[in-house]
Amino acid sequence: MTQQWTPRRIAVLGASGLTGSGLAHQLSLSPDFDEILLLDLKDSLLQAHAIDMREAQIVTGSTHAALQVIPMERAAEQRPVDLVVVAASLPETPDGSREAFLDANLGVFRALVPTINALAGDDALVMILTNPTDVLATCLARMSGLAPSRIFGYCLNDSVRLVAAVARELQVSPARVRALVVGEHGDGQVPVWSGIEVDGSPVHLADDQRARIDADARGWFRRWSDLRPGRSSGWTTPVGSARTITGLMSGEPMPVAAWYEDGVSEGSHTTLLAVVRDGSVVPIALDYLDDAERSALDEASAAIAEKARRTDALARSGAERN
Known part of the structure; x- marks a missing residue:
């Protein structure tokens, strides 16, 4: 057990x-x-x-x-x-x-x-x-x-921002929307269009709706930076982090950057739904991803692994020169 x-x-x-x-x-x-x-x-x-x-x-x-x-x-x-x-x-x-x-x-x-x-x-x-x-x-x-x-x-903030963007597009309360982002935290994020729900029921979004929602969610960082606040998200991230911890404690799958070896990359911490099991953070299968979403997920995982490898190599090279 x-x-x-x-x-x-x-x-x-x-x-x-x-x-x-x-x-x-x-x-x-x-x-x-x-x-x-x-x-x-x-x-x-x-x-x-x-x-x-x-x-x-x-x-x-x-x-x-x-x-x-x-x-x-x-x-x-x-x-x-x-x-x-x-x-x-x-x-x-x-x-x-x-x-x-x-x-x-x-x-x-x-x-x-x-x-x-x-x-x-x-x-x-x-x-x-x-x-x-x-x-x-x-x-x-x-x-x-x-x-x-x-x-x-x-990584919960990415899904929160997708929820907000969907709610704005459909003109409904965010409390009625369920949405998930996987992949990379940033430009490589993958909205799981096939999993979006309103009031517990799947929602089909037209291509133009998806485009507007995607632009809205991805544009968050630029809109935030343009305000020049000089700080990170100081309320959402602490509350979301506490929510992530308590969710994992209760056995609830939570969106986190978990270790993912997909056969394409050398392995990286990629946003997926995951649980804590036997002392490890374990991704759960997202069987409902369509082919495009799964391909984008694998590409994001490979990109994260490459960034980590390149950055680590540059840092080691700099340390050796110093």
């Missing part, structure tokens, strides 16, 4: 940032977790976040989870946790792209590998929030020595 995944102790790396602190706050209000370790280089801000979160726990009457601020230099002294969340990231810049974050954030990940390995121990799963989550998850598997199936990336 498969044992239910119950991450009672969670470590959040990058817990002073908007996304990391937001997720830590969400988790701290749940009775499902015993201890949340907060780690970041910005110690004073982290201490302030912890004070604020503990008082929020009192306001809501949700004081079960203990919040522990851990200096980064003492991370290796901690006993392994059940889930390591990596939210550490360099600041986003105006006119940037998800690809632009890759090289910079890969350097952050390289520095964090010893900490991740120590906190993950032999059994913990590792959840990546830092963009691009799928490529960085694949790179982390190469750098850390952790089994790729123990690493997964957060």
Whole structure:
């Protein structure tokens, strides 16, 4: 019998940032977790976040989870946790792209590998929030020595944005829409048109409707960047990350960047519906994908693997020159 995944102790790396602190706050209000370790280089801000979160726990009457601020230099002294969340990231810049974050954030990940390995121990799963989550998850598997199936990336936002785009096109409430994006987080995303439902019933969309919806969903990042907010999605991602964790805990298939070996690429972390089974994040079969969607999924997986391979090779070459 498969044992239910119950991450009672969670470590959040990058817990002073908007996304990391937001997720830590969400988790701290749940009775499902015993201890949340907060780690970041910005110690004073982290201490302030912890004070604020503990008082929020009192306001809501949700004081079960203990919040522990851990200096980064003492991370290796901690006993392994059940889930390591990596939210550490360099600041986003105006006119940037998800690809632009890759090289910079890969350097952050390289520095964090010893900490991740120590906190993950032999059994913990590792959840990546830092963009691009799928490529960085694949790179982390190469750098850390952790089994790729123990690493997964957060990708729920892509499906949320497809839901919003479908709702706008059909002029219905988003609450009535169910939609899924697989593939790559970014340009290689694959809307699963064959799985879109409204009020639980399949919906057939004409080609022009699909084109408008696709342009709407894919245009999200550019519209966001044009606002020059100087930050990532600080409410959706923390709430969505908490929702992903609790969904996986209950056995619900969730869209995450999970390890996928499709016979086309060398394997990569590709967005699919997945569950946690026997200590691994396991994709489930999407039998309803049509031929075009399955082909696009395989192409996205191969592209992620190639980006991870190329980026990792460039980083190693630069490190050797230095």
